[in-house]
Amino acid sequence: MATKRKEKEPEQPQSSRFLSRKHEKHFRVVQDRRLLMERKVGMIPNFAPQYGEQVLGNDWGKLATYPTPANIAVVKEFYTNAKKIGDYPAENYLGYVRGHAIRYDPDSINNFLDTVWAGEQCQFALCMEEGADFEDVERVLCIPGGHFQRNRSGSVVNIRRIDLTPLAKYWMAFSHANIQPCSHVSDITLSRALFIYCAIRNLNVNIGQVIADEISVCANTSNNKAPLGHPSLITHLCKLAGVDTSVPPFERPRKAIDEAYYKQYCGGEDVAQPVPPPLLTRIFQHSSVPMFFSAPRTLLPPQDYFWLRCLFLEISEIGGDCVSIGGEISGVNTREEEEGALSTTVIGEF
Incomplete structure (x- = not known):
């Protein structure tokens, strides 16, 4: 039985909007x-x-x-x-x-x-x-x-x-x-x-x-x-x-x-502030308690709250999805807001 000949697809588009x-x-x-x-x-x-x-x-x-x-x-x-x-x-x-x-x-x-x-x-x-x-x-x-x-x-x-x-x-x-x-x-x-x-x-x-x-x-x-x-x-x-x-x-x-x-x-308001050293290093320099043992909760030296804030801002800046320090800082996500990801499509005249 003879096979059906395949027709060549036309080069011209059906719509005049397209080149081919x-x-x-x-x-x-x-x-x-x-x-x-x-x-x-x-x-x-x-x-x-x-x-x-x-x-x-x-x-x-x-x-x-x-x-x-x-x-x-x-x-x-x-x-x-x-x-x-x-x-x-x-x-x-x-x-x-x-x-x-x-x-x-x-x-x-x-x-x-x-x-x-x-x-x-x-x-x-x-x-x-x-x-x-x-x-x-x-x-x-x-x-x-x-x-x-x-x-x-x-x-x-x-x-x-x-x-x-x-x-x-x-x-x-x-x-x-x-x-x-x-x-x-x-x-x-x-x-x-x-x-x-x-x-x-x-x-x-x-x-x-x-x-x-x-x-x-x-x-x-x-x-x-x-x-x-x-x-x-x-x-x-x-x-x-x-x-x-x-x-x-x-x-x-x-x-x-x-x-x-x-x-x-x-970071326009924090330009003059120094780059913080690693957070855990700073915290445990002020404590004689080993990292892997529980200890009574004590206040950190005042300067360490500055480093905690820096860490929080840095993680917030890159859009961290899960930030938790001592259960006191909740999750943040700023990337969508920064990029204006939710752009608006408008139907109507401008």
Whole structure:
């Protein structure tokens, strides 16, 4: 009996919204990816005036203020068609939404951000290609005793957030929201650490190139669960290209980063306080009772209550789920609040 001939799948998509049939299929994957919204970022002159000087000195002022509600459907169509599948899209840094070509190349992004790039050598790109002085990076980004974490072969991997200075923590929050999107908050990767290092050192950085590369990587990742970054920026670019972005649903930017954030999550009020030694060492230096034997309950020396408070704040900062010291401190979890994880989807006009 003759076998039924398998029909070749048509290349043309059923909907004009997609570049190809494969892009149309890919849309089902993108539909399940959440948006990682940007945040407005304040200049915090009363706590770290150098931060504002660094931002404005690089013409990045608009980068800290542009976030507005993103059009969810538009952003997901953009990312669907920005993925390189076969011969489409035909150019790098090119998306497609509802019949409109959306360019997100470095020049287009710099123009939107009102940032002038004269074509100098990007020091961040140079650090990524040729490496950096990691000891100087640690001096700039870390508190005393803080350093890069390394793997077994000795290669640098990341820096724990608790090892960063308050200023570096604030830059980390800004970068993770508007520049190099990331929802992971307990440490900072090498590339993100080098970016913050360049920003604090006032080295030349082509911010349009950095963001364009981030969008391209996000569009082409094989991780089907990775969140979609820069949704507000993409909505702006689509609107400038002629796409109707007025139809809901929308998603609002996450909670703004400002002086209150700096004080609560960056340790802004505790900068001058010394780094505490290990807690148990301090406690038992004042006691002749062995650790593993019961003893009458006694008051700790006054200075040890300071170290207990430091420990509690440190664990709270990294989102500890179970903190218990003598049964007097209950569980805490600040990570969701810090990251503004419960972003709001709004149905209606803005």
